[in-house]
Amino acid sequence: MTDKKQQRYRFSDAPIWDLQRAYYEQEGPRAWNNDQVPQYITSNPMIATSYAEIIFGLLQDLMGKGYDSEPVCIVELGAGAGRFAYHVLVELCKLRDYAGLALPPFRYVMTDLAMTNVLAWKEHPALQTFIAEGLLDFARFDAVHDTALELVVAKTAIRAGDLKQPLIIVANYFFDGIPQELIYIGEQGQVYEADVIVELPEHTDSLKPSEVIKQMSLHYEYRHAPEYEQETYPYREVISIYQEQLQDSHILFPAAGFTCLERLNQLSQAGFLLVTADKGDHLIDNFKFAEPPELILHGSFSFNANYHPFQHFFEQQGAVTLFPPHHYKNINVGCILNLNDPAGYTNTRLAYRRFVERFGPDDFFNLKEWVDLHLDSMGLQQILSFWRLGGYDAEFFIQCTKQMSRLLPDANEDELQDIARGIHLMWSAYYVMEQRYDLALDAGLILFEMDMYAESKRYLEISINWYDDDNVSTVFYCLAICCFELELEADALHYLEKLLELEPEHEEAAALLHHFQNNA
Ligand SMILES: C[S@@+](CC[C@H](N)C(=O)[O-])C[C@H]1O[C@@H](n2cnc3c(N)ncnc32)[C@H](O)[C@@H]1O
Numbered sequence: 001m002t003d004k005k006q007q008r009y010r011f012s013d014a015p016i017w018d019l020q021r022a023y024y025e026q027e028g029p030r031a032w033n034n035d036q037v038p039q040y041i042t043s044n045p046m047i048a049t050s051y052a053e054i055i056f057g058l059l060q061d062l063m064g065k066g067y068d069s070e071p072v073c074i075v076e077l078g079a080g081a082g083r084f085a086y087h088v089l090v091e092l093c094k095l096r097d098y099a100g101l102a103l104p105p106f107r108y109v110m111t112d113l114a115m116t117n118v119l120a121w122k123e124h125p126a127l128q129t130f131i132a133e134g135l136l137d138f139a140r141f142d143a144v145h146d147t148a149l150e151l152v153v154a155k156t157a158i159r160a161g162d163l164k165q166p167l168i169i170v171a172n173y174f175f176d177g178i179p180q181e182l183i184y185i186g187e188q189g190q191v192y193e194a195d196v197i198v199e200l201p202e203h204t205d206s207l208k209p210s211e212v213i214k215q216m217s218l219h220y221e222y223r224h225a226p227e228y229e230q231e232t233y234p235y236r237e238v239i240s241i242y243q244e245q246l247q248d249s250h251i252l253f254p255a256a257g258f259t260c261l262e263r264l265n266q267l268s269q270a271g272f273l274l275v276t277a278d279k280g281d282h283l284i285d286n287f288k289f290a291e292p293p294e295l296i297l298h299g300s301f302s303f304n305a306n307y308h309p310f311q312h313f314f315e316q317q318g319a320v321t322l323f324p325p326h327h328y329k330n331i332n333v334g335c336i337l338n339l340n341d342p343a344g345y346t347n348t349r350l351a352y353r354r355f356v357e358r359f360g361p362d363d364f365f366n367l368k369e370w371v372d373l374h375l376d377s378m379g380l381q382q383i384l385s386f387w388r389l390g391g392y393d394a395e396f397f398i399q400c401t402k403q404m405s406r407l408l409p410d411a412n413e414d415e416l417q418d419i420a421r422g423i424h425l426m427w428s429a430y431y432v433m434e435q436r437y438d439l440a441l442d443a444g445l446i447l448f449e450m451d452m453y454a455e456s457k458r459y460l461e462i463s464i465n466w467y468d469d470d471n472v473s474t475v476f477y478c479l480a481i482c483c484f485e486l487e488l489e490a491d492a493l494h495y496l497e498k499l500l501e502l503e504p505e506h507e508e509a510a511a512l513l514h515h516f517q518n519n520a
Contacts, residue, residue, distance in 0.1 A: 007198070008221060011182035012256065014196045016216070016301070020177060021113060023209040023300040028116025029434040032081040036210075036299035039081050041331055042172040042277055045391025045429065047361035048087030050351075051275055054335065055088070055168055056095045057351035058273055059103040061344070067165060067270075071105040073158065074168040075264065077143050079110040082121045083431045084172060087391070089130050090429050104165065107134065109149055109158075111141035122152060126431050143260045144178055149267070163268035166339050169261070171276040175305040178260070181253040182293065184222055189243040193225035194250060194292065210299050220292050234258075237316065238309045241284065250290045252306045258313070265338065273348065274336040277361060280305025282323040282334060307334055314338050320345075322352045328362045364390065375400050380407045380415045384422065392426040394439050401442045408449050416450050423447065427459070438467050441475065448478045457482040473503040480512065489516065 009015070024031060031037045041047070055074060062072065079085050089108055096103060108130070110121055118138045121127055130136035131153055139149040149158040182194040201207065201215035228239045235258065242251060265272055279296075281287070281304065293303045311321045311334070320342035322335040333356045337345055371378070371386055378386075383400055390396050404419065411419075423443045430439060444459030460479050476499035483492035493516060499509045 008195050009198065011194060011196050012179040014198055014218075015200075016196075016198060016213070016218070017179045019209045019213050019216075020300050023213065024112075024114045025116070026209060027299070028114050029081060029120045031299055032433060033435040037080070038173075038298055039083065040395060041361070041365050043081065043084040043087070044361075044364075044395070045087045045091070045393050046364045046389065047172075047277065047331075047333075048084055049091045049391055050333070050355035050361055051084075051170065052088050052091035052095060053351040053355045054273075054275055054348060055092055055106075056099075056103075057347035057349070058166070058168060058345065059106060060101065060347040062104050062165060063102060064347075065344070068102065068104050070164040071107055072165045072168065073163055073267075074106060074108045074170065075141075075149065076108070076110050076170040076172075077112075077141070077260070078171065078174040078177070079112050079121070080117065080173075081433055082110060082117070082124060082127070083433065084170075085110045085121075085136075086124075086126050086431045087429065088170075089135060091391075093135070107137060109137045109139055109151065111139045111143075111149065113140070113142050115140045118152060120434075124432075143174070144256050147263050147266070158267055160266040161269060164270065165268065166270040167264060167268040167272040169264055169272050169274045169276075171274065171278075173278060173302070175254055175257045175276065175307075176278050176280060176302040177300065179256045180303065180306070181255050182220070183225070183228065183239075183242070183251045183253050184220075185242050185246045185249045185251065187247050189247060191225050191228045191239060191243065192222040193228075194220045194222055196220055213295075213299075213301050214297060218292075218295065235309060235313060238312050241312065242287070245284055246287055248289055249287050250292050251287050252293055252303055254306055254309060257305075257310070261310075271339040272336075273339065273345075274310075275333075276307075276335075277331050277333045278305040278307070279330065280307045280332050282307035282311050282321075282332065283327075284308055307332065310334075310336060318342070320349070322349065322357070324357050324360065324362075330365050331362045333361055368396070371396075372399060375403050378403060380404070380411055380419075383407075384415070384418050387422055392422050392429070394426050394430050394437075397422070397426055398437065398439065398442060401446055404446060405449055408446075411450075416452075419450065420447065420452055420455060423455075423459075436466075438463055440466065444475070445478065448482065451485075453482040453485040457486065473499050473506060473509075476502065477506070477509060480509070484512075492516065 032039050059072060076085055085108060112118060118140050121138055127136060137154055138152040141149055151157065184192040184194045186192060197219040199217045201212060204212050227233060261274065295301045307323065311323065314336050315321055319336055319338040335352050337348065339345060383404060387396055427443060440459045440462040444456045444463055447456035447459060457479060460475050464475055476495045480492045480495040480499060483495060496509050496513045499506055
């Protein structure tokens with residue numbers, strides 16, 4: 001190894017963060033192919049519904065306070081594949097239309113470090129109606145450095161002091177992936193900085209960031225760091241709590257997260273509401289005797305986030321912070337109401353209570369993990385209930401089509417109708433990702449098995465149009481039958497011919513064609 005490869009860095013200055021940025025900037029939307037970077041837990045319709053309810057609560061509260069005319073800006077940091085934002089907007093618009101209440105206008109701004117993500121969202125078919133209605137805009141925003149939001153559609157910028165309403169900040173799987181400091185509290189409460197020695201693989205320059213990330217290893221060396229104890233250090237009080245309550249403990253400290261929130265806070269004259277989800281702790285007990293943090297690898301990497309300093313610091317500034325009173329397992333969802341008279345935002349707080357604390361995204365995901373393992377023993381009623389609970393999620397449908405199909409012969413009319421309705425709702429809120437999945441094919445085949453020929457034909461035709469090169473003979477066969485049943489004989493003939501082009505020996509198709517021609 002050369003000296004360069006063994007260099008010692010302050011944790012937040014280590015080259016690992018440059019690799020992280022390079023990974024996301026190079027991969028763009030491809031980062032979510034094959035679940036390299038996980039997105040389901042933070043992007044499914046259920047978590048999006050929880051956030052939409054909280055945002056809706058804030059809009060109601062602002063209205064109640066008479067702040068009814070100025071637009072409310074919702075900015076999502078590191079919006080990634082964009083699926084979460086889409087589901088939030090779908091649900092928020094449904095809530096608005098259902099309630100029929102007067103609300104202040106709002107605009108959702110999806111942001112990310114990677115410009116390729118921004119450009120992909122701008123062209124995404126599912127987002128076009130929101131753009132056209134003025135509800136959605138985009139910005140490349142580097143949360144570690146940038147101070148303004150340069151809006152891509154409106155071609156204007158949001159700068160310090162521009163917003164009269166509170167800014168809503170959404171940050172999922174975000175604070176765990178931007179630079180943090182690494183502090184070590186010694187046996188007697190002394191504060192050390194844990195510097196990192198990054199061992200990189202040979203020929204780093206010829207490797208992709210994900211390969212370097214996979215092969216690098218981290219070691220720590222400690223250095224006394226009195227700067228954290230000085231009166232001028234802005235988070236001195238949080239550090240002193242760690243000194244009093246912890247020993248022999250490593251703590252990831254979100255200094256860059258704080259400055260990011262501070263820069264965003266500057267944009268508004270009325271503070272912010274942060275809604276955030278991460279594998280991140282807000283309870284100090286979780287840091288007791290904590291070992292050095294482990295890299296969690298998923299194409300890029302992440303550590304755990306640390307919500308405790310945010311909670312403590314903003315509460316000291318007068319904010320209300322909301323975190324679940326119970327322990328989370330996979331994802332901790334929190335809210336910080338850094339607003340004037342935060343306790344007066346009753347609808348916002350109630351929404352958190354109902355949609356996160358009582359039963360929230362973490363509970364849903366825990367159940368989902370169990371359900372995934374027990375699909376084969378579930379009945380249609382359980383499948384329908386869980387699918388409804390998850391907001392008619394496409395991923396769940398894809399996983400359970402086999403079991404659904406097995407149960408269809410014994411299904412009653414109500415169940416068939418509910419499946420058809422579920423498919424319709426699922427399709428109307430489907431967000432196609434970079435790695436396309438032929439959801440229309442699954443939907444069309446299930447509807448075919450349910451003898452719902454018109455609906456089946458609709459989805460199977462979408463499937464053959466979208467996946468021109470991958471057409472299989474079964475689809476043409478099903479389409480031909482659908483058309484016969486619907487008395488669309490010319491179309492039926494067309495699909496039989498297509499089928500025989502693909503599979504000239506298909507006996508049933510040949511027999512059907514013969515029957516059709518003889519009766520013509
Ligand atoms: C783990 S992904 C999370 C994506 C999405 N929020 C989710 O929950 O699926 C992290 C996202 O943050 C973005 N990102 C990384 N560093 C960033 C930075 N400094 N500023 C803004 N975005 C950043 C990445 O491009 C990526 O889209």
